[in-house]
Structure formats: structure tokens, C-alpha cells
Amino acid sequence: MNKPTSILFIITGLLALLLGIFFGAISALQFILPGFFEVLPFFKSRPLHVSLVVAWIFSAAVGGIYYYLPNHCNLPLYSKQLPRIHFALFILTGLLIIISYMLGKFGGREYWEFPPVLAIPIIMGWVLFGFNYFKTVMKKKEPWPVYLWMWATGVFFFLFTFSESYLWLLPYFRNNVIRELTVQWKSYGALVGSWNMLVYGTAIFVMEKLSNDKTVALSRLSFLMYFLGLTNLMFGWAHHIYIVPSAPWIRHFAYFISMTELLILGKLIWNFSHTIKQAKDTYGNIASRFMAAADVWIFINLILALLISIPAINIYTHGTHITVAHAMGSTIGINTMILLSSCFYIIEQTNKATGSGPNNKLIGWGFWIVNSCLLVFFISLVAAGIIKGYYTVENELSFQEIMQKTAPALTVFVATGLGIFAGMLLIVLSALRKLFR
Amino acid sequence: MSLLHKRLFFWSLFIAFGIYTVVVFTDDAGDDMGAEYFTQEAANGKLLYQKYNCTACHQLYGLGGYMGPDLTNVMSANGRGEFIVRAFLKSGTQKMPNFNLTDDEINDLVAYLSYVDKSGISPVRDFSINADGTVEVFSNGAKE
Ligand code: HEM
Numbered sequence: 001m002n003k004p005t006s007i008l009f010i011i012t013g014l015l016a017l018l019l020g021i022f023f024g025a026i027s028a029l030q031f032i033l034p035g036f037f038e039v040l041p042f043f044k045s046r047p048l049h050v051s052l053v054v055a056w057i058f059s060a061a062v063g064g065i066y067y068y069l070p071n072h073c074n075l076p077l078y079s080k081q082l083p084r085i086h087f088a089l090f091i092l093t094g095l096l097i098i099i100s101y102m103l104g105k106f107g108g109r110e111y112w113e114f115p116p117v118l119a120i121p122i123i124m125g126w127v128l129f130g131f132n133y134f135k136t137v138m139k140k141k142e143p144w145p146v147y148l149w150m151w152a153t154g155v156f157f158f159l160f161t162f163s164e165s166y167l168w169l170l171p172y173f174r175n176n177v178i179r180e181l182t183v184q185w186k187s188y189g190a191l192v193g194s195w196n197m198l199v200y201g202t203a204i205f206v207m208e209k210l211s212n213d214k215t216v217a218l219s220r221l222s223f224l225m226y227f228l229g230l231t232n233l234m235f236g237w238a239h240h241i242y243i244v245p246s247a248p249w250i251r252h253f254a255y256f257i258s259m260t261e262l263l264i265l266g267k268l269i270w271n272f273s274h275t276i277k278q279a280k281d282t283y284g285n286i287a288s289r290f291m292a293a294a295d296v297w298i299f300i301n302l303i304l305a306l307l308i309s310i311p312a313i314n315i316y317t318h319g320t321h322i323t324v325a326h327a328m329g330s331t332i333g334i335n336t337m338i339l340l341s342s343c344f345y346i347i348e349q350t351n352k353a354t355g356s357g358p359n360n361k362l363i364g365w366g367f368w369i370v371n372s373c374l375l376v377f378f379i380s381l382v383a384a385g386i387i388k389g390y391y392t393v394e395n396e397l398s399f400q401e402i403m404q405k406t407a408p409a410l411t412v413f414v415a416t417g418l419g420i421f422a423g424m425l426l427i428v429l430s431a432l433r434k435l436f437r
Numbered sequence: 438m439s440l441l442h443k444r445l446f447f448w449s450l451f452i453a454f455g456i457y458t459v460v461v462f463t464d465d466a467g468d469d470m471g472a473e474y475f476t477q478e479a480a481n482g483k484l485l486y487q488k489y490n491c492t493a494c495h496q497l498y499g500l501g502g503y504m505g506p507d508l509t510n511v512m513s514a515n516g517r518g519e520f521i522v523r524a525f526l527k528s529g530t531q532k533m534p535n536f537n538l539t540d541d542e543i544n545d546l547v548a549y550l551s552y553v554d555k556s557g558i559s560p561v562r563d564f565s566i567n568a569d570g571t572v573e574v575f576s577n578g579a580k581e
Contacts, residue, residue, distance in 0.1 A: 030504070031504060034531045034532045035531060041534055042493060042494060042502075042504050042532075043489075043490045043491075043493035043494055043502075043534065044493075046493045046494075046502055046504075047490070047493060104490075106487065106488060106489070106490040107487060108486065108487025108488060108489070108490045108491070108492055109487065109492070110492055110500065110501060113490055113492075113493065143440060149443075171480075173462075174480075174483060175475060175480055175483070176469045176472070176475075177469065177471070177483075177497070177552070177553050177556050178469050178556060178557070179462075179469070181497070181498055181500065182461060183461070183462065185500070186458075186461055220438050223438045223443060224438075227446050227447075227450070230447075230450055231450060234450060234453075234454040234457070235454070235457065240500070241498065241500070242572070243498055243499055243557075243558075243559055243560070243561050243574075244498045244557065245470070245556070245557040245558075245574075246464075247464050250461065250464070252571065255570070255571065310570040311570060311571050311572045312566040312567075312570045312571070312572055313570075315561055315564060315572050318499040318560075319496050319498075319499025319500070319503075319507055319559070319560060320503070321503060323499075324503065392560050392562075393560060393561075393562055396562065398516075399505075399506035
């Protein structure tokens with residue numbers, strides 16, 4: 001196969017997405033059917049799920065950037081060789097991670113549950129990517145559109161926060177559980193912020209291309225939003241650890257910073273009618289359709305995120321499935337929709353040459369199945385979370401009693417999760433068929 | 438926004454972040470209420486907790502996977518305690534695997550969970566809510 005590395009990253013990402021959701025479905029079934037699929041118990045299937053879907057997000061974002069810089073930004077890559085090495089490292093590390101999970105060899109950290117040595121090739125890959133990125137974009141003479149800033153920020157902060165998340169290797173950090181949790185979630189909070197920089201940058205880029213309006217990415221408002229996002233990336237993370245008895249000012253400060261996202265909510269509401277109109281006008285275009293879905297999901301997820309960042313609410317919702325609703329609601333609804341939009345945009349571009357578009361009908365079905373299932377999936381997780389939070393804090397029921405009460409909601413969660421898997425199969429297989437051409 | 442403004446914004450944030458990072462890394466040093474319970478066994482237990490990926494199913498301070506219960510205060514909670522913890526670690530359940538832990542490993546895990554137990558409370562049940570949405574957590578005592 002003689003594909004550009006950018007496309008290889010995207011193909012790998014789509015495969016990781018399918019495989020990741022497959023393991024998500026297994027983990028979910030294990031929730032309601034104890035003993036299901038015993039060869040791969042929950043403590044193996046969950047990390048397989050989370051690591052693979054995170055790999056999808058990074059791989060699709062990175063592949064997009066490798067594609068867009070030379071093809072659409074007039075910025076030929078500084079090195080064409082480095083992306084190949086990056087890709088080889090990515091595949092190799094990915095395989096080693098999957099094998100280590102299967103064998104039950106863990107580093108045992110949330111999100112990065114693989115043995116710590118595997119962080120080394122990951123960091124190497126990102127250094128190659130970052131080096132190439134900066135060498136490439138520094139050549140640009142005109143002012144950088146905001147997405148070039150966002151991608152740069154994403155690359156830098158990924159490297160910083162990913163390394164920071166390994167500070168536990170030092171006893172100073174590891175042997176004090178309060179410091180350990182504080183530093184761990186400081187790094188994770190910003191890490192999620194850094195991948196959002198890559199993904200939202202991609203969103204602004206694709207929207208610029210779809211609308212042919214170059215002014216947005218250079219506008220003052222876009223940069224203000226970027227700085228707001230950066231501030232939240234740097235200082236908002238402590239809303240994850242309100243109940244950890246770290247210094248109170250850390251938490252109060254995070255509460256204040258988190259509430260600045262109300263500005264983003266305000267902007268969304270302000271633009272609402274415009275967004276709806278645009279979605280209607282461009283409905284026929286697949287990339288636009290996924291982007292419109294992401295817009296709706298940003299709105300829904302932002303409201304939930306703002307609510308659970310209020311300590312008085314967080315004290316009930318923390319440690320419940322509401323956190324899972326927040327995590328998957330935004331990684332599927334926002335990140336995955338944006339990245340699918342980007343993938344279909346690239347497919348359209350590459351197919352312009354061959355004159356054949358993707359199978360719109362199947363994708364249309366997949367689109368509606370995924371989005372409607374996701375809505376119920378999201379609501380059922382929130383419901384399970386409310387039930388668990390309420391009975392934990394107010395009634396002090398035992399864990400088993402609470403799990404029984406959440407069982408109906410979790411059953412709906414599993415059923416709609418399988419729906420999401422089915423819908424994604426339609427979408428992703430159509431995309432892969434085009435990309436393999 | 439001019440390039441100068443952008444750079445100014447960026448570097449101010451960046452420097453603030455650097456200072457903040459150093460402060461966070463060093464600030465909470467005195468806050469570990471369980472520090473005196475942190476033994477060599479507890480230190481080993483911490484690593485075993487990661488080695489067996491307990492975090493995939495359990496939370497400490499509400500953080501982790503959700504298949505099993507939060508373990509922060511399992512050593513002191515009503516109807517829980519060391520005896521139950523050892524029993525679970527020894528034989529597992531239908532949902533929790535039996536890891537065939539050695540006696541030493543079980544001792545280390547118990548030491549670690551005892552240490553975590555002393556460091557704070559999760560989930561928090563005794564609190565009052567302030568008008569600005571913040572929460573006042575009462576220390577270990579029961580609800581008055
Ligand atoms: C694009 C698709 C998906 C993405 C990006 C995604 C992402 C994630 C993330 C980030 C987590 C960690 C959550 C946390 O720690 O709070 C997670 C957990 C989980 N996901 Fe997904 N997910 C996807 C689809 C699915 C589907 C379709 C199912 C079910 C069929 C599923 C089942 C689960 C389960 C059971 C967990 C573990 C929850 C726990 O900790 O108990 N996921 N997912």
C-alpha cells in the first residue's frame with residue numbers, strides 16, 4: 001500500500017475507533033452480566049477500550065494536521081521522512097500496549113494503564129511530530145490563523161502534561177496520596193485540554209474550508225476564545241479533585257476558572273439561530289453534518305460540565321456515572337464528531353480527483369443511529385449517576401444496593417451503547433472503503 | 438489582535454502556569470493527614486494497587502473506574518474493615534477477580550488502604566453548602 005502517512009494515521013485511527021468501541025461494548029456488558037467474556041475481564045477490557053478510543057482521537061487529529069499543512073496551508077512539511085518514523089513508532093507502541101493489557105501487565109494509572117516504559121516511544125513520537133510541526137509552520141510569513149496556534153499549543157502541552165503524569169515514578173510524588181492525586185489530575189486535566197486544542201483547532205480549520213471564510217480564524221473573537229481555552233487548560237483541572245483534601249485555594253481557583261466557560265456557553269446561545277440555519281443549508285454535505293452534530297453536543301456537554309464544576313453539585317455527582325457521561329459525552333459527541341467531519345472532508349478532497357463520493361445513504365443512517373443512541377446513552381448515564389449520588393450521600397445505602405438501583409439505567413446504557421457501535425460500523429466502514437481505494 | 442498582544446497574552450499565561458505548577462508541586466506537602474501511617478508496607482501496597490490495576494474497577498477519592506466501590510475509607514467504614522478487606526483480596530467475588538495474592542501482598546495492600554483511609558474522606562457526607570456554591574466539609578465527625 002502506497003498511501004501518504006497522513007492517510008495511514010487516519011486509517012489506523014478509524015480502525016482503533018472500531019476496535020475501541022468493541023471493547024467498550026464488552027466492558028459495558030460486563031457491568032450487567034457478571035462473568036461475561038471471562039477471557040477478557042473488566043480490568044483488561046476497560047483499558048483496552050479507553051486507550052484505543054484515545055488513540056483514535058490522537059491519530060485522527062495528527063493525521064489531519066499532517067494532511068492539511070502541505071495540502072491546504074501551503075506549508076510543505078519540513079521533513080517527509082519523520083512522519084513515517086512517527087507512524088512506525090505509533091503502531092509499534094500501540095501493539096505493545098494491546099499485548100501488555102491482554103497479558104495483564106499494567107502500569108495501573110487511569111487512562112495510561114500500560115507499563116511506564118511504553119511512555120518512552122510515545123514521547124519520542126510526539127517529539128518528532130512537534131519538531132516537524134514547528135519547523136514547518138515557522139516558515140509561514142503571514143499572521144498565523146488561530147488553528148496554527150491551537151495545534152502548536154496542543155503539541156507542546158501534550159508533551160508537558162504527559163511527562164508530568166509520570167512524576168509518580170518519583171517517591172516524592174507517589175508516597176503522599178494527596179500530592180499524588182493532585183499532580184495526577186493536574187496533568188490529566190491539562191492533557192485533555194491539550195487534545196481538545198488539537199481537535200478544536202481541526203474544527204476551526206475544517207469550518208474555514210467548508211465556509212470559505214478566511215476571516216474567522218484570524219478574528220479577535222477566535223483568539224479571545226483560544227486564550228480562554230488555554231486559561232482553562234492551565235488552571236481549570238482541580239474541578240476533578242474537589243473532594244481531595246488538597247489546599248482549599250487550589251479548588252476555589254479552579255471553580256472560578258471553570259465558570260469562565262459560561263462565556264463560551266453565552267457565545268453558543270448568541271449564535272444559535274445562525275448555527276441552525278447553517279446546518280440546514282449545508283445538510284447535504286457529510287463533513288458539515290458531523291460538524292453541526294458536534295455543535296449540538298458542545299452545547300449539551302458544556303451545560304453538564306458547568307453544572308458538575310459547581311462544588312455543591314459535584315459533591316453528589318463526583319465518583320458516579322455522571323463523570324462517565326461527561327467523559328464519553330464529550331469524547332464521542334464533540335471530539336469524535338469533529339474528527340469524523342475532518343475525515344470526510346479529507347475523503348471528499350481525495351475523491352474529487354477520482355470523482356466518486358462516499359456512500360451517503362449508509363453514512364446518513366449511521367449518523368442518525370449514532371446521534372440518537374448517544375443521546376439516550378448520555379441520559380441513562382446521567383440518570384445512573386443521579387441515583388448513585390443521591391443514595392450514596394443522602395441514604396448511605398451499601399454499594400450492592402445502589403448498584404441494584406442503577407441497574408435499569410445501566411441496561412439502557414448498554415443497549416444504546418450497542419446501538420452506537422452499530423451506527424459507527426456503518427460510518428467507519430464507509431469511510432475506510434473510500435480511504436483504501 | 439496584534440501579534441504583540443497575542444505574544445503578551447500567551448507568555449503571561451505561560452509564566453503564571455509555570456509558577457502555579459511549582460506551587461502545586463510543593464504546596465500540599467504538609468496536608469497529608471495520614472503521613473504517620475505511611476509505612477514501607479504501604480509504599481509497596483501502592484505499587485501493587487497499580488500492578489493489579491485495581492483502579493480499573495475502584496475509586497480512591499471518587500477517581501477511577503466504576504464497577505466496584507470507592508475504597509478510600511473501606512478500612513474504617515461501618516460494616517467494613519480489615520477482616521472484610523482481607524476476605525475480598527483472598528478470594529475475589531463474581532465481579533472481582535481472584536488475583537491469587539500472596540500473604541505479603543495482601544498485607545501490603547491492607548497497609549496502603551489503611552494509610553489512604555487516614556488521609557481524608559470519600560464520599561463526603563457531612564457538609565454544608567454555601568450560597569456561592571462552595572462546600573464546607575466537616576472533619577471526620579458524624580453529622581450533628
Ligand atoms: C467513540 C466512542 C467512545 C469514546 C470516545 C469513549 C470514551 C471513553 C472514555 C474516555 C472513558 C473513561 C471514562 C471515565 O473514566 O470517566 C470511557 C469509559 C467507558 N466506556 Fe466508552 N467511549 C466510547 C464508546 C463507548 C461505547 C459505545 C460503550 C458501550 C457499549 C462504552 C462503554 C464504556 C464503559 C463501560 C466505560 C467504563 C466506565 C467505568 O469506568 O465504569 N464506550 N469511554
